[in-house]
Amino acid sequence: MANTAFIGLGVMGFPMAGHLVKAGHQVTVYNRSPKRAQEWAKKHGGKMAKTPAAAAKDADVVFSCVGNDDHLRQVAFGNDGILAGMKRGAVYCDHTTASAGVAKEIDAEARKRGIGFLDGPVSGGQAGAENGVLTVMFGGDRRHFDVAAPVIKAYARAVTLLGPVGAGQVTKAVNQVCIVGLVQGLAEGLAFAERAGLDAKKVVGVIAKGAAQSWQMDNRALTMIDDKFDFGFATKWMHKDLGIALAEAKKCRAHLPATALINQFYAQLLAVGGERWDSSCLIRNLTRGAKPESKAKLKPAKKRGAKRDNKQPKKRSMKRSIKRSKKRR
Numbered sequence: 001m002a003n004t005a006f007i008g009l010g011v012m013g014f015p016m017a018g019h020l021v022k023a024g025h026q027v028t029v030y031n032r033s034p035k036r037a038q039e040w041a042k043k044h045g046g047k048m049a050k051t052p053a054a055a056a057k058d059a060d061v062v063f064s065c066v067g068n069d070d071h072l073r074q075v076a077f078g079n080d081g082i083l084a085g086m087k088r089g090a091v092y093c094d095h096t097t098a099s100a101g102v103a104k105e106i107d108a109e110a111r112k113r114g115i116g117f118l119d120g121p122v123s124g125g126q127a128g129a130e131n132g133v134l135t136v137m138f139g140g141d142r143r144h145f146d147v148a149a150p151v152i153k154a155y156a157r158a159v160t161l162l163g164p165v166g167a168g169q170v171t172k173a174v175n176q177v178c179i180v181g182l183v184q185g186l187a188e189g190l191a192f193a194e195r196a197g198l199d200a201k202k203v204v205g206v207i208a209k210g211a212a213q214s215w216q217m218d219n220r221a222l223t224m225i226d227d228k229f230d231f232g233f234a235t236k237w238m239h240k241d242l243g244i245a246l247a248e249a250k251k252c253r254a255h256l257p258a259t260a261l262i263n264q265f266y267a268q269l270l271a272v273g274g275e276r277w278d279s280s281c282l283i284r285n286l287t288r289g290a291k292p293e294s295k296a297k298l299k300p301a302k303k304r305g306a307k308r309d310n311k312q313p314k315k316r317s318m319k320r321s322i323k324r325s326k327k328r329r
Contacts, residue, residue: 001025002151005059007052007075007082009036012095012122013065015129016155018044020063023154030055030075052076053085061151062086065095065122068240069102076106088114093148095136097121097176097237099244100166103139107165116144119165121172122156125233133157137175139167173245180242180262180279182216187283190224194287200225220280227287232278239266 001024006017009031017040020027027046031037037048049055052075056062062082066072072094076082082092083106092115094106103119110117118140128134135158138145145161152159162171189212193200204221207213223229242263249256265285274281 002060003058004151005029005049005055005057005062005082007031007055007062007064008066008071008096009040010065010067011126012129013063014040015126015132016063016065016095016134017046019132019155020151021046023151025151025154028055028059051080051085052082053080056082056085056090056092057087059086060090061148062090062092063095064092067096067237069098072096072098072102072106077109083109083113083115086113086115089116091116091118091144091147093118093120093152095120095122097172097241097244098169100139100169100248103166103169107140116141116147117165118144118148119168120148120152121168123172123175129155136160137162137168137171139163139165139169139171169244170248173241173248176238176241177245177256177259179216180238180282181258182214183220183280184258184262184265184282186214186216186221187224187280187286190221190283191286194225216280220278223278224280224283227284229274229277229281229284232280234275235266235269235277235279235281236275238279239263239270242266 003026004020005028006013006020007030009017009029014036017027017029021044027044028049029037029040029046030049030052031040034048040046041048064072064075064082066075074081076094078084086092092106092110094103094117098119098121100119107117118138120136120138122128122134122136124134132155134156136152136156138159138161140161142161149159162168190200190204193203201222204217204225208217208221242259246256246260246263262282265282266279268285269277269281274284
């Protein structure tokens with residue numbers, strides 16, 4: 001069994017680190033909030049450290065799972081960072097959904113210290129982490145992957161090496177692009193069904209048995225219909241992930257017009273307090289105008305049209321009369 005460290009005990013990291021203990025590995029954890037680390041240690045019986053460096057000191061494999069590029073730099077670099085504490089020959093595996101750029105930054109520093117690095121973002125959400133069935137997409141060297149993969153199987157059902165460092169992050173970006181396209185399509189379909197006077201739940205029951213079936217339909221359609229979003233993958237994180245995807249796409253001149261538009265839809269939801277809503281809340285843009293409790297009434301279209309009808313013809317007829325007079329001259 002391996003001696004490991006896990007940095008970051010959020011909704012993903014907490015259960016992932018727990019699965020390492022259950023698999024028989026030695027685990028030392030660090031979390032920015034000590035209380036969270038104490039809760040984890042009480043539940044799983046592992047050790048706690050005061051800094052990322054202290055947690056990583058004797059580990060053969062170190063894992064991290066934090067919020068974004070900046071958070072990752074904070075725990076990876078510096079005198080108290082992960083790399084400062086790791087021994088030569090150890091492997092650092094980061095599960096954060098971050099940019100390929102920051103993955104390459106960490107890899108460059110790790111190589112100077114004789115440390116292996118893998119970028120390995122995950123898919124499967126909180127439920128996947130809790131049930132130990134995540135999908136992990138890796139970038140890095142095969143020799144480092146071969147060291148980390150057997151340990152990671154404690155909380156993953158699929159572990160794949162896709163290329164050099166950064167490949168894992170780009171693959172995760174592709175994953176998020178595919179997901180939001182399906183969620184937006186599902187949102188539009190459900191809103192359409194309800195507007196047309198259909199029983200949306202019955203509609204889902206039928207089309208889920210055909211070519212329209214997807215994970216999103218099976219696991220999110222009913223909660224979308226019931227307007228329930230107090231669970232799952234938070235909108236603020238999806239918005240962040242799509243920002244990464246769009247930036248990576250720009251680098252290789254890939255065009256993602258639908259993704260760019262959907263990310264604007266998420267921005268609208270964030271603006272009305274939807275940071276923690278599940279990312280399937282895209283349907284609220286169609287049913288509530290991105291407002292949690294919207295009572296706003298649209299102004300009658302006829303009145304606006306009537307004003308234009310009264311004014312525009314006069315302007316057009318005046319221009320025409322001027323043109324006609326010029327022609328006569």
